[in-house]
Amino acid sequence: MSEVPDANNRHRLPRSRATLAPLPTWLSLFRLLWPVPRDVASLAETWTRSADERPGWFSKSSWSLAFVAKLRKSLFPDEAPRVWVPAYFCNSALAQLREAQVRFHFYPVNDDLSPDFAAIRADGEAPAPDLFLLVHYFGRPSAAAEATELCRHRGAWLIEDAAHVLLPQKGIGEHGDFVLYSPHKLLAIPDGAVLVVRRNGASKLGEEVVSGLGPPSNWAEQLRSAGATANNRSGFIWFAKRLLQKIGFRAALAPSTFDDTQQPSPTQVAPELSALAKRLLPEAVRYITKAAKSRQHNRVVLDELGTRLDLVPAWRSGANAPYMASYRHNDAKRVFTSLRQSGVPATTWPDLPPEVLVDPVRHAGAIALRNSTVFLPVHQTMRWGDYAPLVRSSSSSIAPAAVSLKWDALDHQQWQQLPGFNSNLLQSWAYGEAKAASSKWRTRRVELLCQGRRVAVSQVLQRGIGSIAILSRINRGPIFVDDVDEATRQACLKELARALGCWWKGRALLWAPQSELGANSVLSLYRSGFRLLSPHGWTSATVDLRASESSLRSDLSGTWRNMLNAAERKVQSVEELTDDASFEQLLLACEDMMRSRGQSFPTSLYRQLRASLERLQTPGLMLAVRRDGDIVAATWAVPHGTSATYLLGWSSAEGRKLSAHHLLLWETMVRLKKRGISDFDLGGIDEDGTGGIAAFKLGIRGARYSLVGEGWVV
Numbered sequence: 001m002s003e004v005p006d007a008n009n010r011h012r013l014p015r016s017r018a019t020l021a022p023l024p025t026w027l028s029l030f031r032l033l034w035p036v037p038r039d040v041a042s043l044a045e046t047w048t049r050s051a052d053e054r055p056g057w058f059s060k061s062s063w064s065l066a067f068v069a070k071l072r073k074s075l076f077p078d079e080a081p082r083v084w085v086p087a088y089f090c091n092s093a094l095a096q097l098r099e100a101q102v103r104f105h106f107y108p109v110n111d112d113l114s115p116d117f118a119a120i121r122a123d124g125e126a127p128a129p130d131l132f133l134l135v136h137y138f139g140r141p142s143a144a145a146e147a148t149e150l151c152r153h154r155g156a157w158l159i160e161d162a163a164h165v166l167l168p169q170k171g172i173g174e175h176g177d178f179v180l181y182s183p184h185k186l187l188a189i190p191d192g193a194v195l196v197v198r199r200n201g202a203s204k205l206g207e208e209v210v211s212g213l214g215p216p217s218n219w220a221e222q223l224r225s226a227g228a229t230a231n232n233r234s235g236f237i238w239f240a241k242r243l244l245q246k247i248g249f250r251a252a253l254a255p256s257t258f259d260d261t262q263q264p265s266p267t268q269v270a271p272e273l274s275a276l277a278k279r280l281l282p283e284a285v286r287y288i289t290k291a292a293k294s295r296q297h298n299r300v301v302l303d304e305l306g307t308r309l310d311l312v313p314a315w316r317s318g319a320n321a322p323y324m325a326s327y328r329h330n331d332a333k334r335v336f337t338s339l340r341q342s343g344v345p346a347t348t349w350p351d352l353p354p355e356v357l358v359d360p361v362r363h364a365g366a367i368a369l370r371n372s373t374v375f376l377p378v379h380q381t382m383r384w385g386d387y388a389p390l391v392r393s394s395s396s397s398i399a400p401a402a403v404s405l406k407w408d409a410l411d412h413q414q415w416q417q418l419p420g421f422n423s424n425l426l427q428s429w430a431y432g433e434a435k436a437a438s439s440k441w442r443t444r445r446v447e448l449l450c451q452g453r454r455v456a457v458s459q460v461l462q463r464g465i466g467s468i469a470i471l472s473r474i475n476r477g478p479i480f481v482d483d484v485d486e487a488t489r490q491a492c493l494k495e496l497a498r499a500l501g502c503w504w505k506g507r508a509l510l511w512a513p514q515s516e517l518g519a520n521s522v523l524s525l526y527r528s529g530f531r532l533l534s535p536h537g538w539t540s541a542t543v544d545l546r547a548s549e550s551s552l553r554s555d556l557s558g559t560w561r562n563m564l565n566a567a568e569r570k571v572q573s574v575e576e577l578t579d580d581a582s583f584e585q586l587l588l589a590c591e592d593m594m595r596s597r598g599q600s601f602p603t604s605l606y607r608q609l610r611a612s613l614e615r616l617q618t619p620g621l622m623l624a625v626r627r628d629g630d631i632v633a634a635t636w637a638v639p640h641g642t643s644a645t646y647l648l649g650w651s652s653a654e655g656r657k658l659s660a661h662h663l664l665l666w667e668t669m670v671r672l673k674k675r676g677i678s679d680f681d682l683g684g685i686d687e688d689g690t691g692g693i694a695a696f697k698l699g700i701r702g703a704r705y706s707l708v709g710e711g712w713v714v
Contacts, residue, residue: 049168068157166295326374415445458477
């Protein structure tokens with residue numbers, strides 16, 4: 001049964017304060033007082049793939065389209081360019097093309113939004129295109145190979161519309177003669193679009209045509225000189241609106257605009273970037289990968305919540321930073337209206353062109369897509385409270401369980417014997433000891449009891465702030481027993497938050513919960529008082545070592561297994577080392593490696609961790625490969641209960657030639673399995689920051705997981 005919020009239910013969850021578009025930070029607004037940066041033009045290179053591509057700025061992608069049409073007309077002046085546009089397209093984006101007096105042909109799309117090439121081929125009366133617009137809807141790559149062939153066969157230029165794409169990715173911008181990006185749709189800037197011109201695209205424009213465009217800094221001015229007229233006041237309107245939203249004012253949402261298939265065109269803006277956008281761009285681009293991560297995070301949560309509304313995620317796979325979250329429903333209008341009445345800024349898309357609307361038989365597919373889809377914002381300034389209206393109040397009315405806290409009552413042996421409570425390194429006894437010995441943090445351990453039964457434990461780091469406040473930190477806790485129900489989990493989270501976070505009592509809690517990313521965990525934490533600071537939650541993968549050795553090997557990716565086979569042929573033996581000197585060599589090598597990347601390294605913490613493991617008689621596993629007596633590669637894995645974590649790894653140039661790390665990590669898994677370890681954590685996967693290392697770990701084919709992120713309670 002659908003759980004669409006009931007606007008007449010007085011007991012529903014709080015109204016959403018979400019906005020359709022991302023809001024700028026206070027720091028970025030403060031930067032508006034600074035002079036316009038000189039290097040804004042170079043920021044366009046963020047959206048290029050190679051030095052052969054030439055990027056330039058416009059205010060909107062509709063101006064980028066007009067610029068391409070102007071170029072085509074200058075080279076083929078006999079008649080107006082014929083532009084092929086998908087029928088499922090936003091009419092307002094065609095405003096500048098209409099003023100350029102091009103001729104339109106709207107081609108059909110499939111249900112997955114790819115061009116319906118079967119229908120295109122069957123339409124023998126369709127005029128040949130001069131410009132073919134291929135859209136990568138909502139950040140998903142659209143198959144471009146057939147579009148490329150069509151353009152080559154008919155002498156057309158291929159334009160890849162990546163206006164919904166935050167950053168270049170595989171499958172986008174690889175075929176087109178031109179690529180359109182619209183950063184202003186995804187970043188907190190009033191305007192800003194990038195046109196990328198490619199010499200070696202589908203039509204092989206070549207150096208002569210590209211050079212004839214002139215310098216990119218002059219592209220927008222060329223449209224001005226060609227008669228384009230528009231004002232540049234929209235930036236100030238944007239600023240006023242965002243400022244009001246920042247201080248808490250939210251305009252009332254219209255009850256319903258679902259049937260408005262043609263919306264009024266936005267205020268026309270000048271072709272060039274506004275001065276306001278130029279000031280905001282450097283800050284926006286600086287944090288663009290964080291924005292991408294936040295959008296991925298929000299989509300995961302919304303997709304799970306959407307199932308409670310009987311919403312089916314549409315067109316989601318492949319988008320590295322979704323523009324919006326798209327959902328299908330057989331009564332989309334009802335869902336849309338209910339969401340809007342609850343303050344959720346649901347929207348529809350697109351405002352179909354009139355040529356499409358007047359031919360409902362030919363364009364039935366595009367019209368059906370428009371009328372069955374609802375969109376929700378996933379932008380980087382969404383907050384967890386914005387999701388609350390998506391869930392009925394009944395889901396939060398579970399009878400609360402009474403939970404009490406018991407501090408520092410367990411010793412090491414008891415902690416080690418707790419079933420499942422040693423599933424991550426940061427909650428292990430040895431890590432708590434090491435942290436206390438290497439820093440100013442004090443380690444405490446708490447049991448959470450419900451009716452006298454232990455249902456969870458957590459390791460808590462604490463330090464005083466002068467004599468007036470206590471700062472607590474929980475990293476990857478609490479850890480629950482397997483059979484704890486949702487009501488008890490919620491009560492435990494609330495009790496921890498109440499005990500450790502209370503600003504008027506001088507207590508604050510920094511918290512990175514052991515909660516996998518998902519709607520239930522997000523809303524449970526939100527109700528406990530947790531507020532997210534960073535969406536960059538811990539992401540890793542675990543390998544089930546209870547499987548047979550042959551199964552583990554067959555699960556490896558083909559490339560990884562080939563590298564392992566090669567390493568086994570090249571390396572005669574793998575040593576297990578326990579001496580201090582070898583560990584110190586590995587530690588210092590890792591420290592040098594991290595410093596060369598501009599990152600800090602907790603050398604003292606790892607020394608103390610190794611000492612704690614030795615003292616507790618649960619030593620780590622250090623393996624190494626030697627060549628001519630010298631260590632050329634080494635790894636260190638740390639056990640905690642029946643689990644273990646890959647913590648340190650280093651390889652010299654010689655070690656990399658030997659593919660030594662493949663062999664070392666394989667041997668680590670095999671030897672940990674013989675020790676009775678059941679789960680092996682690969683120690684973190686960061687595809688954005690360390691893509692090569694992430695690809696190496698992903699080749700092991702472990703089970704991936706992502707945690708919600710880090711926040712605080714005060």
